[in-house]
Amino acid sequence: KAGVTQTPRYLIKTRGQQVTLSCSPISGHRSVSWYQQTPGQGLQFLFEYFSETQRNKGNFPGRFSGRQFSNSRSEMNVSTLELGDSALYLCASSLDGGPTDTQYFGPGTRLTVL
Amino acid sequence: AQSVAQPEDQVNVAEGNPLTVKCTYSVSGNPYLFWYVQYPNRGLQFLLKYITGDNLVKGSYGFEAEFNKSQTSFHLKKPSALVSDSALYFCAVRGRNDYKLSFGAGTTVTVRA
Numbered sequence: 001k002a003g004v005t006q007t008p009r010y011l012i013k014t015r016g017q018q019v020t021l022s023c024s025p026i027s028g029h030r031s032v033s034w035y036q037q038t039p040g041q042g043l044q045f046l047f048e049y050f051s052e053t054q055r056n057k058g059n060f061p062g063r064f065s066g067r068q069f070s071n072s073r074s075e076m077n078v079s080t081l082e083l084g085d086s087a088l089y090l091c092a093s094s095l096d097g098g099p100t101d102t103q104y105f106g107p108g109t110r111l112t113v114l
Numbered sequence: 115a116q117s118v119a120q121p122e123d124q125v126n127v128a129e130g131n132p133l134t135v136k137c138t139y140s141v142s143g144n145p146y147l148f149w150y151v152q153y154p155n156r157g158l159q160f161l162l163k164y165i166t167g168d169n170l171v172k173g174s175y176g177f178e179a180e181f182n183k184s185q186t187s188f189h190l191k192k193p194s195a196l197v198s199d200s201a202l203y204f205c206a207v208r209g210r211n212d213y214k215l216s217f218g219a220g221t222t223v224t225v226r227a
Contacts, residue, residue, distance in 0.1 A: 004157070042218075045214040055213055099146050099208045
């Protein structure tokens with residue numbers, strides 16, 4: 001079974017631009033979560049989607065948004081990029097996102113904001 | 115709110131020696147605990163989890179972890195470390211009604227030949 005895939009793997013943007021990252025979950029998984037990983041803040045939860053609905057959201061500004069499609073694929077968007085948005089963005093999928101459910105991570109998208 | 119502490123930024127061991135990576139947690143109610151490993155420029159790989167039952171959990175690649183409720187700890191162990199175990203290890207916790215994983219800061223493990 002194919003794992004979680006994320007595209008693109010690398011992105012370079014400039015301040016003020018916007019970016020869209022894509023995540024395809026493991027087949028049959030309906031929950032998709034997004035995390036931001038930085039050297040200073042570590043792994044921080046962005047949001048979680050299940051059946052096209054955002055169920056939970058982390059403490060990030062409104063510039064960070066996401067959505068999920070009917071096939072469970074998910075996208076996240078960051079508008080008006082800032083230097084501090086440079087990070088590895090990780091997507092994780094699980095069957096139903098419940099508390100005992102295992103999240104499986106993709107390889108991440110490395111975003112660099114210049 | 116739940117939280118995880120990994121008290122050691124780095125752990126260095128010789129190949130063939132036992133490896134332990136420490137983790138303590140704080141959560142309301144029963145915890146659900148996870149260990150992940152991250153290799154350079156890669157995502158996180160799931161190693162094992164504790165949900166309920168036996169306090170000793172066995173996972174992938176010869177790793178195991180021991181849940182200790184009284185000490186609120188979930189230490190990761192491997193009896194005989196390999197050079198290929200050198201990586202960044204994360205402990206994570208969820209509470210009963212949580213969708214998100216709360217991660218520790220990570221521990222860098224270096225296994226020398």
